[in-house]
Amino acid sequence: MVQFHIQTDSEIPASTQLYDQIWFAIASRQYPPEYRLPSTRQLAMQTGLHRNTISKVYRQLEEAGVVEAMPGSGIYVRAEGTTEIVKPGSPLLEKFPKAQELVENSLDELLRQGCSLHQARELFMTEVDWRLRCSARVLVTIQKEDGAGELMVRELEQALKIPVQLVPLEELDQVLSQTRSGTVVTSRYFISEAEAIAAPKSVRVIPIDIYDYAKEREMLKKLPKDTCLGLVSLSTGIIRIAEVLSYSLRGDDILVMTAQTQDEQKLSAVVRSTQTIVALDTASYPAIKDALLAARNDIIRPPEIIRCENYIGEKSIELLKRELGLD
Structure with a gap:
C-alpha cells in the first residue's frame, strides 16, 4: 500500500500535499487504471486529516479527470483502453490471443445496433485511417509554467523518431483551430483540460x-539525518512533486534545496551547499556537471549526483508507438 505523509508545519496546505502525492501515485502507476483508492476513513487514519478534507481532494482529482467515483463502491483510477483490430486468421493472433474476441464482440455490438457488415468495415477502416492521419502531427501540451x-518533447522525439511540437496548454485551442487532425500528448495531470x-x-x-522515482525514494530513506539534498529539473512541476515527496518521507530530518536548470544562481547555490543532488530528469544532468565544474575551486567535497531515468515511462512510449502506427 502506498503510504502518504503530511508535513503539518509545511507552508504547503495539507490538502495540496495529499493531492500531489495521490496524483503522483496515479501518474507513476503505483495506482494503475481501475485501481480502487483507499477510503476517506483509511486515509484519515493514515494521514491524520479530516475526512472532509480527503473528500475535497478526491473531488478535485475527479474534476481533473484522473479518478471517477462509483456510487456505493468507491473511488477508482480512471481506466484507459485501446483495442487492436486484426483480420481473423492473422499471425498477429498468436501475439495477441484476445484480439479475436475483442473484434468479434465489437462487431456483434454493431450488428445488434442495426449496422451492416459493409458499414462496420467502413467504420473500422475510417477509425484506423483517422488515427494514421493523426500520427502525422504530434503535439505535446502542458501548462506553460x-x-x-x-x-517531454526531447524524450518523445528520441524514442519515436518523428518531429514533435510543443504547444502550451494556454495556446492549444488556437493551434487546434488551425489543424484538421493530430494527436495531443499530455501528462495525466493535465488530461482533463486537454x-x-x-x-x-x-x-x-x-x-x-x-517515471515512478522508486529507486530515488529508497535512496532518500537511507540518507543520513541533516543531509542537505538538492533537487534539480527543467520543470517547476517536477520539482514541486519531488519536494513534497521528499518532506513526506523524511520531514525535518533533511534540508531540501531546489533549482531549475535555467536558474544559474540557484543551481550554483545547490552544488555548493548540498551533499546529494538528484537530477530529476536526464536533461538536467549536464547542467549540474557544468555548475560543479564552474564551482570546483570553492567546493571541498563534491556532492553525489543521482541521475534519474527518463521522465516518460517505457509503457507509455510503447503505447504511443502502437497508437501512432510506429510499432
Missing part, C-alpha cells in the same frame, strides 16, 4: 505515465 514540455479543448475538434488526447 510547468516547464516539463521541453523535456480533453476539454481537443474533444470538440475531434482531436484525440493520449495521456502518458511518468
Whole structure:
C-alpha cells in the first residue's frame, strides 16, 4: 500500500500535499487504471486529516479527470483502453490471443445496433485511417509554467523518431483551430483540460505515465539525518512533486534545496551547499556537471549526483508507438 505523509508545519496546505502525492501515485502507476483508492476513513487514519478534507481532494482529482467515483463502491483510477483490430486468421493472433474476441464482440455490438457488415468495415477502416492521419502531427501540451514540455518533447522525439511540437496548454485551442487532425500528448495531470479543448475538434488526447522515482525514494530513506539534498529539473512541476515527496518521507530530518536548470544562481547555490543532488530528469544532468565544474575551486567535497531515468515511462512510449502506427 502506498503510504502518504503530511508535513503539518509545511507552508504547503495539507490538502495540496495529499493531492500531489495521490496524483503522483496515479501518474507513476503505483495506482494503475481501475485501481480502487483507499477510503476517506483509511486515509484519515493514515494521514491524520479530516475526512472532509480527503473528500475535497478526491473531488478535485475527479474534476481533473484522473479518478471517477462509483456510487456505493468507491473511488477508482480512471481506466484507459485501446483495442487492436486484426483480420481473423492473422499471425498477429498468436501475439495477441484476445484480439479475436475483442473484434468479434465489437462487431456483434454493431450488428445488434442495426449496422451492416459493409458499414462496420467502413467504420473500422475510417477509425484506423483517422488515427494514421493523426500520427502525422504530434503535439505535446502542458501548462506553460510547468516547464516539463521541453523535456517531454526531447524524450518523445528520441524514442519515436518523428518531429514533435510543443504547444502550451494556454495556446492549444488556437493551434487546434488551425489543424484538421493530430494527436495531443499530455501528462495525466493535465488530461482533463486537454480533453476539454481537443474533444470538440475531434482531436484525440493520449495521456502518458511518468517515471515512478522508486529507486530515488529508497535512496532518500537511507540518507543520513541533516543531509542537505538538492533537487534539480527543467520543470517547476517536477520539482514541486519531488519536494513534497521528499518532506513526506523524511520531514525535518533533511534540508531540501531546489533549482531549475535555467536558474544559474540557484543551481550554483545547490552544488555548493548540498551533499546529494538528484537530477530529476536526464536533461538536467549536464547542467549540474557544468555548475560543479564552474564551482570546483570553492567546493571541498563534491556532492553525489543521482541521475534519474527518463521522465516518460517505457509503457507509455510503447503505447504511443502502437497508437501512432510506429510499432
